[in-house]
Amino acid sequence: MDYDVLILGGGIIGCSVAYELSKYNLNIAVIEKDYDIADDISLINTEIVYDGSECEDKFLSTIEHKGNSMLDEITSKFNVPFKRVGSIKIANENKAIDIIEGIYKRAKERNINDIYLMDKNDVKDIEPNISLDFKKAVYSPNIGVIAPYDLAIAYAEVAFDNGATFRLEEEVTDIKKIVNGFKVTTNKNKFSCRVVVNTIPGEYNTLDSDIKSNGQKESDVHYLILNDRSKPFSNSIITAISDEGDMIKYIPAAGNESLIAINKKGTLKFNDAVRLAKKVVPSIDKDAVNSIYHEKSRNNLVIIDDNENYNGYIRVCGDHYATVTMTPAIASMICETIVSNLTCSKNKNFIDKRREFYKFKDMSDEERNEVIAIDKKYGKITCLCNLISEGEIVDSIRRPLGARTVEGVKRRTGATFGSCHGAHCISKIIYILARELNKKPTDIVEDSKNSKVLASRIKEF
Ligand SMILES: Cc1cc2nc3c(=O)[nH]c(=O)nc-3n(C[C@H](O)[C@H](O)[C@H](O)COP(=O)(O)OP(=O)(O)OC[C@H]3O[C@@H](n4cnc5c(N)ncnc54)[C@H](O)[C@@H]3O)c2cc1C
Known part of the structure; x- marks a missing residue:
């Protein structure tokens, strides 16, 4: 074999x-x-680690709950961003209140015990600055955010x-x-x-x-990516549920940017999206939004x-x-x-550790100087918006299973996700990829065989 x-x-x-x-x-x-x-x-994922309480299917709810409990250990040994920020689902209208009470009751029946039904005053104890209008809430402290x-x-x-x-x-x-x-x-x-x-x-x-x-159960999700200059609006995930079951979620960042996810059928104009976003973040305005995306979410x-x-x-x-x-x-x-x-024994040489990496943005000046002394590339900033150094781009290419495409670099490092949307750094990334992979810049692709980024050299026109 x-x-x-x-x-x-x-x-x-x-x-x-x-x-x-x-x-x-x-x-x-x-x-x-x-x-x-x-x-x-x-590329834009809701990034939530659920706790099983929202899931109607009993088997999947159990797997969600188990997966949730395993993630502390896994993310800490892999150095993957994960925070148990807690989730507050709020409702103002009758049917929405029923949905929230249903989530609470179902969770209790399934022995998901870390869940609390609350009124506005109880929520103030957890999120003192919350200024939303709602009658009932359900709070799940174990729900978190992750960089998937x-x-x-x-x-x-x-x-x-x-x-x-x-x-x-x-x-x-x-x-x-x-x-x-x-x-x-x-x-x-x-x-x-x-x-x-x-x-x-x-x-x-x-x-x-x-x-x-079981057929395709699809829904539309509209994401508002908030610019990293806007402070987190709350520490918890806030979800407003409407009578129709539509959901608007504010998700504080696990990685770079916080986001708002609006589950609503069909297309959504930018102004309407910002108006709906006010249901979870009343103070939000257009300037806080860096970009807007539309995705399909599935419940199969x-x-x-x-x-x-x-x-x-x-x-x-x-x-x-x-x-x-x-x-x-x-x-x-x-x-x-x-x-x-299969009859197989344990791998005695197994190393349960990811190779080290540096995130310039999260380092102190002292740490930055130490790493620049080892490799000068960490002193050259490639993505100015997100403060990502050339050293990080090179590392993302040289690591095991390293990036070979522009998309691979973006996803691994977070470069181009700032307010300039890559206008400043994309050509630098292409040239670094070409140099590291020993290719011509015109052969570098966005993410698949037929997605060249540069059509040709300017002198060839
Ligand atoms: C909008 C959105 C938001 C989400 N938010 C969350 C969230 O908040 N929390 C959460 O827990 N989950 C979330 N998810 C779910 C999660 O991101 C995806 O369901 C998950 O990434 C799917 O992983 P997978 O390995 O099952 O499938 P995939 O990622 O689809 O992997 C399958 C792989 O198979 C490869 N492949 C296909 N055909 C072939 C072939 N013939 N030969 C070889 N390879 C092939 C594909 O290229 C692909 O890489 C979200 C999903 C979406 C769409």
Whole structure:
């Protein structure tokens, strides 16, 4: 067999499964069709770590709750931004109050005990500056904010450092059952393996015949990214729920910028979005908004198909608004199933640590001088808006599974996400990528094969 385990799809689930399995003496590979891992995590993500209380489905609520409880340890050892800021959901109207009371009751029935039904005065004790009009609130102190892309990259880096292979730019085209395992065909190779963990969304092959889709439950989310000069409006996540079930959330930053997420069907004009945002942040004005994005959020059941008649094929499918939260729990369940079915021992050389990195923006002057003395590139600022140094850009390219595209650098470092939207730094990033990858600047791509950023050299016109 070429591999013990082949993980299909290098999203956050694929990377987390690779991390868990790299703790064992197994020959594993992740096959990802794109240039980079975790490229499908939406660039703008709500970044919330849920606690299971909002989730209607009982099984998923349990996985959310378990994932939430595992994240303190994982994020602290990987140095990934994660804060338990707490969440206050507020309601003013009758049906919305029923929704809030329903969340509280359901959570209690499921033994999610750290949840409190409150009135305005109780909320003032937690958020003294809150000036919103509401009648009832439900408070969940365990809900937090995280940098999801950073978490996915961290999982992959540690898995890679512990021996997992990542086969990028390789697209899975077929999976077949063979004696004692599977044959996986890609656009470049054919591999045999004992176990397949298939995390590729949407497309079902013949091995998935038992899995029934529960249909696409899609909703629109409109994001207002607030500029980093505006102070956090509250320490907690504030969610205003309307009678129609629409939600407007203020989310204090885990990484760079705070944001407001408006769950509302259809398109939304900028002025209307700012008007709705006032329901969670009354003092907000247009100047506080850096950019506005529209995304689709999905509420499809995550199905982990591994138990009944286990034959080595594990399918994770579905697309859920809380997948990031569930990831550690899903990965450890899958790992347990595989390890208990394959005879494998623990990897004694496993290093549960991510390689060091520096964030110039968060360092004291003394720390900055120390790192500049080691490498002068940390003294050259590439992204002026977010204070990101050339040293960080170079490190993001040279790290294990480093960035090879402009998008990869942006996501890893946060460059171009400031108020100039990359006008100042994008060309510098392209030239650094070209230098580090030994390519021509005109060959550097945004995020995939056909996305060149520079059309040609100016002299060629
Ligand atoms: C707008 C939005 C907001 C969200 N907010 C939150 C939040 O606040 N909290 C939270 O917990 N979660 C949130 N989520 C959920 C979460 O970000 C995603 O559900 C999660 O990133 C999905 O990860 P995945 O690994 O399951 O799938 P993906 O990231 O889709 O990974 C699958 C991978 O498979 C690869 N692939 C596809 N086809 C092939 C092929 N044939 N061969 C090889 N590779 C292939 C893809 O390129 C991709 O990299 C949000 C999602 C959205 C859309």
